[in-house]
Amino acid sequence: MNEVLGIALPAWALSFWQANSWLAEALAVATWETIYMVLISTLGSYIFGLPIGIILVATEPGHILENKKVNQILGSIVNVTRSIPFIIFLILLIPFTRWVVGTYIGTIASIVPLTLAAIPFVARLVESSLKEIQWGLIEAALSMGANAWQVICKVLVPEALPSICLGVAITAINLVGYSAMAGIVGGGGLGTLAYYQGYQRYNSLVMWSTVVVLIILVQGMQMLGDILSARVAKKRR
Amino acid sequence: MIEIRNLTKVYHAGEQDILALDDVSMAVEKGEIFGIIGLSGAGKSTLVRCVNMLEKPTRGSIIVDGQEITALDEKDLRTARQKIGMIFQHFNLLSSRTVFDNIMFPLEIAGVPVDQARKRVQSLLEVVGLTDKAEVYPSQLSGGQKQRVGIARALANEPSLLLSDEATSALDPQTTRSILRLLKEINRNMNITILLITHDMGVIKEICDRVAVIDNAKLVEIGDVMDVFSSPQTPTSRSFVGAIFNREIPEELLHRSKANNGQDIARLVRVSFIGASAGEPIISSMVRQYDIQANILYGNIDRVKDTPFGNLALELIGSPAMIDSGLAYLNDRGLEIEVLRDE
Secondary structure, eight states: OOEETTEEOOHHHHHHHHHHHHHHHHHHHHHHHHHHHHHHHHHHHHHHHHHHHHHHHHTSTTSTTOOHHHHHHHHHHHHHHHHSOHHHHHHHTHHHHHHHHSOSSSHHHHHHHHHHHHHHHHHHHHHHHHHTSOHHHHHHHHHTTOOHHHHIIIIIHHHHHHHHHHHHHHHHHHHHHHHHHHHHTTOOHHHHIIIIIIITTTOHHHHHHHHHHHHHHHHHHHHHHHHHHHHHHHTTO | OEEEEEEEEEEEETTEEEEEEEEEEEEEOTTOEEEEEOOTTSSHHHHHHHHTTSSOOSEEEEEETTEEGGGOOHHHHHHHHTTEEEEETTOOOOTTSOHHHHHHHHHHHHTOOHHHHHHHHHHHHHHTTOGGGTTSOGGGSOHHHHHHHHHHHHHTTOOSEEEEESTTTTSOHHHHHHHHHHHHHHHHHSOOEEEEEESOHHHHHHHOSEEEEEETTEEEEEEEHHHHHHSOOSHHHHHHHHHHSOOOOOHHHHTOOOOOOTTOEEEEEEEEEEGGGGGSOHHHHHHHHTTOEEEEEEEEEEEETTEEEEEEEEEEEEOHHHHHHHHHHHHHTTOEEEEEEEO
């Protein structure tokens, strides 16, 4: 048998493949784990981050739900959590993660700190997207008798949607990086593979393979975000 | 329709207080087109925003259609706002919605049943002449078309009052005229009172019945457009009127040395005429009736709303007594006389 997946290979390539065929399998599993972690935690961080971002904007002075206290408290929580380096955040959260998932090791367990770390980031991204909207649009809605909820659902979010879509891509790409850090403390995914098999065993092939896969992954996510945003915006042009 | 009493608005900008409106009182009658004119920063934008409470007055009260709008709670205010349409300088259309859905927007807010709302949008599209653009997004429209959508949207909930915040200031002169014509039609056909603000006296001239002049947070002049145009009382009003009707007599004409023969004098006068008298040959009958020579130095005629309105600089040459009786003759026929130079 001198072919792999139906492709005939020269002898040197074949022996290389036989020595490293475990790597293809390991890469596939790790990539899937990373995608899985990133997708779920992106979703989770938006479920919480989007409303927080909206509240941050709406409670600003002069805005539709002006509330200095809420704005300041929420703003400082977001700032504090954003200023903790993720690797430390990860360790600080271990008891919480264990309480939620039952363990702090593995892909599922990593989703908890990833999500929590991304929430304040998402909140700020959403906030800046919403701030791009001209006040005139909000004023027009108010002049028609819209309440705050209607302004949010019918003006703020739909008008900022192309920008919010780009934010999703940025968040997911950030989470790819974070997930690699989570991998170092046993989070699974490409991070675990690169660290344990590549770094600790001095296997540069593993190291570089994961780097290549990560590059492809990040490129793909950015492209997806760009396409999504362009499609939403294009309809309006 | 609108009664504004002692309206004062103070903005707090850091340590400084900025007085945007200083004790403004005025009333807008039902069915009229009322214009507020002022330079930018004069406070007119604040004034119009106080009428639907987009700006909260610091002091004073506003009554719209018998309802004290400044005393309403949030919920009642939202209901009241549905009956006050507003259009804006930059149109403020939602880019995420088609023309049709933009006009649908206020009906959604008011909770109008969808079938009924769709019919209403359809008929509004006809009113503003954009039936063929229903499914287009605002970015594909010209400025004039965008403002038409804005107008249709403002009319969706059948308001009794339409507020216009510099609605034609971002448009070219031709488009401005067509938008003003549309507003006039709406005012007549739907019996909607219009309160508009502008810095362009041309807009006032074109469609307003009455005008208020705001300068430096204060209401300095209010009256029928014709009166303000023919005899502006304040420097601000004069400069606004001057911006579209050249009232200035060229300097060299004023100081021209005139041919004098003996006891005759030359008197330079400005004659303003309004309405019907603009169509009559009054000057020539004066010249015929009295022994005066009239030298027309300068003149213009224009139209304020639908009334002819004109201005003539005449040099009258003759004996002082004849000139006096000639001017009295003009005065009797309703012309306004202003002596610019007497020698």
